[in-house]
Amino acid sequence: MVSARIAVVLFNLGGPDSPAAVRPFLFNLFNDAAIIGLPQPLRYLIASLISRRRAVVAAEIYARLGGSSPLLAETRRQAQALQQVLRDGGLDATTFVCMRYWHPMSTQVAAAVAAMAPDLVLLLPLYPQFSTTTTASSLADWRQAAAVAGLVAPTRTVCCYPTQPGLAAAVADLLATALASTDPTQPTRVLFSAHGLPKRVVARGDPYPWQVAATTRAVVVALGRSGLDHVVCYQSRVGPLEWIGPSIEAELERAAADAVQVVVVPIAFVSEHSETLVELDVDYRTRADALGIKGYVRVPTVSCHPVFIDGLAALVQSALSGAGGPAPASGRRLCPADQPGCPCLPSTPAATAPM
Ligand SMILES: C=CC1=C(C)c2cc3[nH]c(cc4nc(cc5[nH]c(cc1n2)c(C)c5CCC(=O)O)C(CCC(=O)O)=C4C)c(C)c3C=C
Ligand SMILES: [Fe+2]
Numbered sequence: 001m002v003s004a005r006i007a008v009v010l011f012n013l014g015g016p017d018s019p020a021a022v023r024p025f026l027f028n029l030f031n032d033a034a035i036i037g038l039p040q041p042l043r044y045l046i047a048s049l050i051s052r053r054r055a056v057v058a059a060e061i062y063a064r065l066g067g068s069s070p071l072l073a074e075t076r077r078q079a080q081a082l083q084q085v086l087r088d089g090g091l092d093a094t095t096f097v098c099m100r101y102w103h104p105m106s107t108q109v110a111a112a113v114a115a116m117a118p119d120l121v122l123l124l125p126l127y128p129q130f131s132t133t134t135t136a137s138s139l140a141d142w143r144q145a146a147a148v149a150g151l152v153a154p155t156r157t158v159c160c161y162p163t164q165p166g167l168a169a170a171v172a173d174l175l176a177t178a179l180a181s182t183d184p185t186q187p188t189r190v191l192f193s194a195h196g197l198p199k200r201v202v203a204r205g206d207p208y209p210w211q212v213a214a215t216t217r218a219v220v221v222a223l224g225r226s227g228l229d230h231v232v233c234y235q236s237r238v239g240p241l242e243w244i245g246p247s248i249e250a251e252l253e254r255a256a257a258d259a260v261q262v263v264v265v266p267i268a269f270v271s272e273h274s275e276t277l278v279e280l281d282v283d284y285r286t287r288a289d290a291l292g293i294k295g296y297v298r299v300p301t302v303s304c305h306p307v308f309i310d311g312l313a314a315l316v317q318s319a320l321s322g323a324g325g326p327a328p329a330s331g332r333r334l335c336p337a338d339q340p341g342c343p344c345l346p347s348t349p350a351a352t353a354p355m
């Protein structure tokens with residue numbers, strides 16, 4: 001029997017590949033209805049204005065990374081590692097990388113996938129926690145591009161995986177190494193830091209914050225240290241709106257007041273980019289120093305950690321086998337990826353488990 005040819009599409013946000021790309025990248029981001037929910041042509045005008053203003057700050061950020069984002073190269077390494085594990089497991093799988101706001105974007109990738117003529121397409125966002133601003137936006141954009149490309153193969157979607165055991169174990173492994181490097185004579189607090197969201201996005205029902213909390217719980221359980229002093233906080237605020245908190249800035253101030261050293265864990269990013277290499281490694285480290293915090297250790301992202309890549313492979317396998325738990329009872333909100341029993345549904349155990 002000939003085995004099914006599977007295209008696995010990995011989604012991430014994307015980042016500029018040159019200084020000239022910073023402004024158009026930002027324009028694409030702010031012109032997304034999932035980020036700025038205004039009708040056109042108003043959104044286009046606002047996106048032009050904000051991207052022009054933000055480009056000054058962002059260009060400086062990317063200049064510190066040599067003028068471009070390392071996100072694409074990192075994501076390609078993850079795609080390569082996942083493809084290897086899937087093939088070693090006997091699947092005829094080919095991985096593709098699809099970025100939301102800079103190349104390669106949906107139109108180009110959907111055409112490449114259509115040219116492969118796979119028997120099945122598997123969509124895998126590299127966002128463990130679902131947000132309308134990230135996963136839903138990428139999937140909606142993909143669906144349009146896939147239709148234009150004439151991609152007719154059946155498609156399965158991984159919606160989110162906030163408590164995936166491989167993800168939790170890989171973060172816990174990296175956290176354990178970081179904790180071992182701290183001063184054992186000083187008290188330590190772990191700051192689980194996630195990209196923030198405007199409060200009004202969450203008020204509309206976005207499950208992201210409680211999924212971030214669920215990932216944190218899973219990591220703490222996997223670490224297995226009783227009495228770990230830890231907190232979830234949010235970074236990367238942009239724009240004038242009120243964002244969810246506590247902010248990492250506020251948590252650094254509290255850490256300074258409590259005279260604890262800090263270990264910072266990126267809990268919503270699975271790869272290195274401007275928000276980790278500049279914001280966490282330079283900006284917040286400098287802030288911690290200025291506050292007199294004696295120790296500041298940043299845990300690396302899971303990137304190509306083999307346990308994380310195995311976790312992604314398990315997600316692919318389970319999506320292919322159609323596993324996903326019972327269908328939602330009538331009246332319950334449906335998963336945006338139509339995945340029965342998905343952790344994005346608020347009444348599933350992951351949503352209600354105590355901290
Ligand atoms: C968990 C992932 C992310 C969420 C949720 C998210 C929401 C969100 N982001 C912005 C605005 C910007 N984000 C920027 C960079 C950026 N964002 C994410 C992830 C999430 N964003 C990543 C991985 C990156 C890094 C890209 C890279 O460097 O390669 C930027 C650009 C950088 C900057 O100017 O600071 C902006 C702008 C909003 C407004 C938002 C929710 C509404
Ligand atoms: Fe962002």
Ligand SMILES: [Fe+2]
Pocket residue numbers: 130159160335336337338339342343344345
């Ligand atoms: Fe879901």
